[in-house]
Amino acid sequence: MTVEALSAAEGGTDAVASAPPSGARQVWRRLRGQRAALAGGAVIALFVLVAVAAPLLAAIEGQDTTSYHAGLVDSASGGVPLGTFGGVSGSHWLGVEPGTGRDLFARLVYGSRISLIVAFGATVLQVLLGVLLGLAAGLGNRFLDGLLSRITDVFVTMPALIFAIALLAVVPDGFPRPVLLMLVLGLLAWGGIAKIVRAQVLTLKSLDYVAASRLGGSGPWRTARRELLPALVAPVVTYAAILLPSNIVSEAGLSFLGIGVTPPTPSWGQMLSSASTWYQADSAYVLLPAVLLFVTVLAFTVFADGVRTALDPRVASRLRVGTGRRKQAKADAGSSGTVSPEAVASGKVSPDVAEPETASRKAVTGE
């Protein structure tokens, strides 16, 4: 058995493979049955709402993101906010930033916009690229498949965070940062999704109805559109749902390293990064962005898991232990690469979640 066929076959046994096309209503019903996923969804909805309504919320509080309040910080003591919990008051609901006295509530709600926009944009880009290249590899001839697979391997292997840093350092400063972050994350981390799509296509190609369509004279792209794309929806949606929180983390990580969005635009990662020097003098300043990021990523993770289970009820939750159907060890290990943030940071911006473990391992060595 060749490696390709092996990984394809293993892909076939895994979660995302050939889920029976099920109606949207059925998926929704299954999703509704999962309380955790619903809670996650609710939190996400809330965050989206907050992001959309950021100007309104700031206006209700009566503050903005950039106004300095020199009177609210103790200049002689390095600019630590006056008052308790980082200067919490009726007019500054979550306190103020040390040094500048800028309103933290306003900065946090506006910051959610950057996180969400960058993460959504990057995910869309990753999905588009991944599906296109995966389809091309799966449907193309041996040469094209080989070439695209090698390219995919390079992208999966390379330390994406390092490349992101390098790219961010290289691109001229005039370029709008959120767009740049989207592009960098999107262009670097499509490898995982491409591999999955390719594996799916290889499996599907051998199925009767696809073969029949091809025999019936349909060209490869027509086959792709008519027969393959619908079958790819479930795995791609699942994977995208997992990519989203990892993109949020990546954006925060880059901003944390000081190469994300530029000031005075607030972002959670950037706030966390400046807060990291203040954690003793003003711990409220650290806790706010940290907790928000944590809750957001948690919500997305739980929700993604719910979506996955809803799309293909035959597989157990990746997150729940013991209550789901027991899976074999290797497949379980496969779910390991998930959204482990350091792994994300380390270059696997694409978490090899839905892939069987062996395939993801092969990917890393460029096999």
Next chain:
Amino acid sequence: MRHLSFTSRRIGVIAVGLALAGGAVACGPKSGDDAKSGSDGKPKQGGTLYVLNNQAQEDFDPARLYTSGGGNVPSLVYRTLTTRNRADGAAGSKVVPDLATTTGEPSKDATVWTYHLKDGLKYEDGSPITTADIKYDIERSFAPELSGGAPYLRDWLEGAADYQGPYKDPKGLSAIETPDAKTIVFHLNKPEGEFPLLATQTSFAPVPKAKDTGTKYAAHPVSSGPYKVISNENNGEHIVLKRNPNWSAATDDQRKAYPDTIDVQSGLDQAVINQRLSAGVGKDADAVTTDTNLGPAELAKVTGDKNLAKRVGTGHFGYTDYIAFNPKVKPFDNIKVREAIAYAVNRTTVINAQGGSSLNEPATTFLPAQASFGYTPYDPFPAGKTGDPAKAKELLKEAGYPNGLTVSLTHDVTKGDEQGPEVATAVQEALKAAGITVKLDGQEHAAFSDKIHTLKTEPGFFLTGWGADWPSGGPFLGPIFDGRQIVDNGANFNNAQLDDASVNSEIDAINKITDLKAAAVRWGALDKKIGEQALTVPLWHPVYKRLFGKNIKNVVISDWTGVLDISQVAVK
């Protein structure tokens, strides 16, 4: 990177400090209850002094070092013709003889300077120090292989502009004469009354030709000072110095040299340095730092802890952080626009962004607030503590911008840097009130310094700073406002590209004065005159606040360096 103590601004530009997570709060076990600290008790000889630094002492070769007053660590190994007075405060900004018997005998027009060496001067190997060796080190500093030193001599010495150093041109510099082993005569191409101040730099240290190993000399230099180099690892990251038995206190009334050993460990994170000094566990009780300020968050802790507050040394180094304009770029060609910005700036928020009022004093003059610089208080555009946006709007209207205008402010993206994003956003916010929309143009550290010092790429409106190579108005106003110092080689510091005949001739006139006090008065007057042209907006003068260990005695902080002088410190 905050401020570099022993270096000039130019060095500061080179040193790349990426304080990514720098300045974190020191925490952990509290500093203990023993209040014994500071300068109580008589200093005694012996022990080991530890120096915990952020920036490595790179280029330890005396020809490559670019120091103010001979530097802190280098000055322990290299004696120079003259040196800075090792005294607290303003007295410390005086120049005094070191190897030489006087600070220099000038000719009438200050173009010829003569020095005689003291008797009994020896290297670490016991051989005598000669003036030929001083001449040789100066020649080495011209060698492209040993780049890095101060550029003054190339401009000042007669016929030295194209000299390529003793390796390529062993004939040497004819502008320096050594009629005998104890006499050295410098012939300058123009009057320079401040020559004795320049002679404090390490290019005026002796290097015996026979022991010169070129680029490797820094690893094992031949000491003329109270300590000799035992080891120098990783290009100055860890330097260990031990007492030099051939140094004699009788010939050196400046260096106290109490400790037997001095161990300089660099490359430490700034937060780590402050944590270690405040905890003071074990050897760290005998430690100091010469380059790491307390960060803003650390200040909050120190102010609340009496024992710690006692162990903070406060110093002033002649330095000004300012907004620079390039009047060749529109709309900054219009003085009204520049004045409007000067009025609109809110120095309180700017200073808060830079660590607050304990670490910075608001500046309205370009010259630092010290007598030796010729400080003359003035404020041509009185904006008060928080700016005067109304007056700024008025000026903008007069300038033809009744509806405000949009400009771009170039800054360094390095977090916590003096030219960093925090300061830039504070300026941005302050100008907003005056109807000026500021777009931030953040540049990576090296690219930033490249951009602002190259004529072709110099932006119209940017943050920068200037430090003194020695405490006088000359090295402060000359490079920034002398029209003949506009250079098209990527090292232009005359940001305004000012070439004003009256300014140039006044600079020449002051340079002829060998009475430094009289010269200072003239520098102050010149500063005021230039200040009215609104070519810069001075923002603040930094204050150094640095911790020292519990056992440290005899803390001396001069206004020349602003940092505790490790040649004075004792650990016993």
Next chain:
Amino acid sequence: MTRFLLRRLFQAAVVLVVLAAVLYACFYLAPGDAARLACGPKCNTAQITQIRGQMGLDDPVYVQFWHFLSGIVAGHDYSTGTDVLHCPAPCLGQSYRTGELVTTMIGQKLPATASLAFGAMVLWLVIGVGTGLLSALRRGTVTERLLTGFTLVGTATPVFITGILLLLVFCSWLQWLPYPSYVPLTEDPQQWAWNLLLAWLALALVEAAKYARLTRSSMLETLAEDHIRTFRAYGVGERAIVVRHALRGALTPVIALSALDLGTMFGGALLTETLFNIPGLGQQLVQSVQIKDVPVVVGIVLVMGLAVVVANAVADVLYAVADRRVVLA
């Protein structure tokens, strides 16, 4: 087996060279001048020209890249002006900024990175395998819920958040630990561990969850295998079965995955190193990228890539030993 390994190493080498080329190209196109970086801002044009010549920056980018590649195999001599600096193979070039050999720099930074990676691995194995075994042997809702929660939190927390929270709690509120300041193992082993503890924990907490899950399922699977059942039928005690027979089989995938993660950690703990002031490869890389010190960046990336490749090979071998179903094509 050997053929398989060789083939894999060859392919990995190709990937690494491609990576290096892409990095080179990226930085070559970036604004900024390496000669200026080497010389400092107050260099005049003549000095810069000389340095550019010395550094070979006048050559086309592919020639520079070729010099870089050939240096890895054959070494390289650099002129410093007064004498020649020999860079023995494998030569990764010379830092533009400090002129130090990249291999020397990496040698200095490697111990810190290795300390972080190995220490974290020990911790995550202890925490992860311990929890995993516990929940496999004591199957019940409580351990399963705990593990579920653990997995969830481990999955959702970026390491820099775990790290900051650990600092906040242990270093600021409880004041049990010093603010981390890296001390080399050779200097003071106790201080070494004490100062690295929080960084290890931050990484281990994030990683341990997946190890717990892997251990658990792997253990359950092994316990269900025929030979174990046979032991049981012969009346071997449960304890002996677990310790002597099941554990070995069950832990192989855990060790293999550890090898893999260890490799990643060598190249990946940038954020951890930055947050905890660990002077390792990651921190150096971030700094060098920002000042565009290309040889250092490329050198470190190659070493990191190599670590991943080696780790993968080790993991492969372990897998092959553990599971004969993996076909070595």
